[in-house]
Amino acid sequence: MDPVLYKAAAAGNIDPFNKIDPACLDRILTPDENTILHVYLRIQRWEWGSTAFVPALLLQANKKGETPLHLAAKYGHSNVVKVLIARAKAPFADPESGVTAARMMLRMTNGEGETALHEAARKARSRVVGILTKEDPDFSYSANVHGETPLYIAASVGRGPEQGKVIDKILRNCSEVDHVGPNGRTALHAAITARDHVRKLLEKEKKLANTPEEKKLAKTTDENGWSPLHYVSYFSGWIDISAVKVLLEYDASATYIAETTEKKRTTLHIAAIQGHVDVMKEIVSRCPDCCELVDNRGWNALHYAVASQSSNAFKKCLSIPELERLKIEKDDKGNTPFHLVAALTHNQKEWRAVYPNEKSIGIYSLNKQKQSIASIRCGDFGEIQGDTALHEAARKARSHVVGILTKEDPDFSYSANVHGETPLYIAASVGFCRRQEQGKVIDKILRNCSAVDYGGPNGRTALHAAITARDHVTVRKLLEKEKKLAKTTDENGWSPLHYAAYFSGWIDISAVKVLLEYDASAAYIAETTEKERIALHIAVIQGHVDVMKEIVSRCPDCCELVDNRGWNALHYAVASQSSIAFKECLRIP
Incomplete structure (x- = not known):
């Protein structure tokens, strides 16, 4: 785009364009294929009332798939939104055809699969949301490429008067509301984690439901089988207890839902292990017989109250009759x-x-x-923890004892204790304090045992433990024995390289080098949490430039990978709030 024209578009000066054939305006583009209308809307931050543009620009998208309506919605230019819709209708003599053309514009999606309503919801542009939803009330806005619908986005953004208005307008104006979010979550899950709007969502569903069976939002579970009540039980340390009351008021049967993961915990178990006694009281008062439910190990709510490691919470549980009776179970x-x-x-x-x-x-x-x-x-109390003699010897770095035990029973695969720790995991996690003896313990387990279990809690392995224990020597030993450990991830999708990238402020950089030497492809693994960050992103936001250099030198094209927001490594360098780290990043080609 000619610099003179660019500056004129940015300033909203239409005079230079009056001298150009209107049929040619859609061919005046920036490198990102932004039209003059895109340029104006991206730069201006105030309302624009001019209608001097051609219809050909209305539906023209840039490289990111953004139409002028997307940008007007993003920046909250409600007057512009009205003008764009009116202009989309103008060429048609038949009103019905005009409405159809305008709705086509409203339903266009960008490269992220987002409509203008998605953009407006994310930025809490309540006026724009009102215009869009009234203009096309019967359209069910589907999820973007990240699995987020406009309502889910609005519910997840957080608290505030404008955000509340956005949700109100979507619920009031749209005849078909899609609550869907990523990983099986719904807008109700999002509202709970954002600490607001729970009652609004449930009341809307109640109005639309013709039968009790259609009231299912309170019992809809995510991919781990967690209902909204699981979420509020977990987060209630900073969520008003009223959210628990509202959920139970609408559908108390959610208390009987067990998660679909291996542990099979109910909401009462989650509240107990978090030490949230007020939540437990509320659940038990509504559904006293849910106290009978146990997890996959047979643990009841009182077992979990002990596991919270809060003796104060446990005492309070004993004052609740329904829970007190569990003490002998x-x-x-x-x-x-x-x-x-x-x-x-x-x-x-x-x-x-x-x-x-x-x-x-x-x-x-x-x-x-x-x-x-x-x-x-x-x-x-060794057996109460599920520990064998080898677990105990590994924990205390008794290398001679470990040698005897593993030679005596080399074919036994020592499983995890109640905390999910195998003997090898325990040995790898002990760290510097007993380095020489601990090294011998690990050597003997790896050498003598024919079936080695590398497992640890929460999906971690002995390799994860060795990294957090600052032991790059053990890192190499483990990889020499089992190369695939380099790509084994924990329950959050973090590989050992993610751990090394995070902890490298006090881990020898050689641990990173060893991991990349054995399997550099781990650099391309994204975590399974919502953010979807790779190891490079973790290293950058921690300001660990040496780790970044090492990863980039091995896997230069991993720089192209972005997170769920489209952030690359340089975005994270800014987020690290270290200008020094950012400058260092700019020196890496």
Whole structure:
């Protein structure tokens, strides 16, 4: 685009364009294929009332698929939106045809699969949302490429009067509202994490539902089987308890839904392990029999209250009659909640205050390892944690003992304890403090055991543990034994390279070099969380320039990868808030 014309378009000066054939205006483009109308709308930040443009520009998209309507919606130019819609209708004598043409413009999507309504919802442009939804009330706006509908976007942005108006207008004006969000979530899940708008969404569904069966929003689960009530149980430390009350008021049966992951936890279990006793009280008051539900290990809500490691929360649970009755219920290993309490008293003094008196000890009986809570309190608690002798020896860096045990039973695959830790994971996670002995422990497990289990909690492996323990020597040992560990990800999709990129402020850069040496393709793995960041993005936002250089030198084309917002590595360099790191990034070609 000619610089003179560009400046005129940016300033909203139409005089130079009056001298140009209107049929040629759609061919005056920037490198990103922005028309003069795009240029004006991208630069100006105030309302524009001019109607001096040709119809040919109305539907013309730039390289990103953005029409002028997308930009007007994004920047909140409500007057421009009205003009664009009116101009789309103008060429048609038949009013119905004009409406059809305008709606076609409203429904056009950009490269992200977003309509103008998606853009307006994200930026909380309530006036624009009102215009768009009234103009095309019967259209069901589908999800963008990230799985987000306009309503989901509006609900997830957060609190504020303008955001509330956006949601109100979508719910009021649209006859068909799509609540869909990414990873199976809905706008209700988003509203809970954003701390607002829960009642609005449920009331809208209630009005539209003809039968109780159609009221399903409160029970719709994400890809992990988490209902909105799971979310509020987890986040209630900073969400008003009223959100829990609203959900239970609309559909209390959600309390009986168990997640679809291996643990099979209900909302009561989630609230318990978070120590959110007020949420537990509310759930139990509505659905007292949900206390009977257990997870895949047989743990009830009181077991989880112990697992919260808050003795204060556990005490409060015992004051709730429905929960107090669970104190003698056993899990699959025969442990009552007080067997777990007894194990904690060994190292955490605050739990001794809730340990039962001698007269009542007998009611808890023995677990399947023939242990009483008294014997566990005295130190016999290895089995309560699911630990074998090898787990204990690995934790204490007893290399001679590890050698004896692994030679005696080399074909046994030592599984994880109740915390998800295998002996190798424990050995790898101990770190610097016993480096020499710990190295021998790891060597003997790898050398003597024919079936080595590398597993750890939350999807992590011994390789993840070695990286966080600052042990690049063990990193190499593990990869020499099992190369595929380099690409094994945790429950958030983080590979060992993600961990090294995050912790490299205090991890030798050689750990990064070793990981890339064994499998550089790990640099292309994106986390499975909503942000979808690769290891390079993690290194950049942490300001770890040396890690960035190493990754880029091995995999230069990984720089092209972006996150869910389209952010590349340089966007993250700015987000690191380190001008020094940003300058260093600019020196990397």
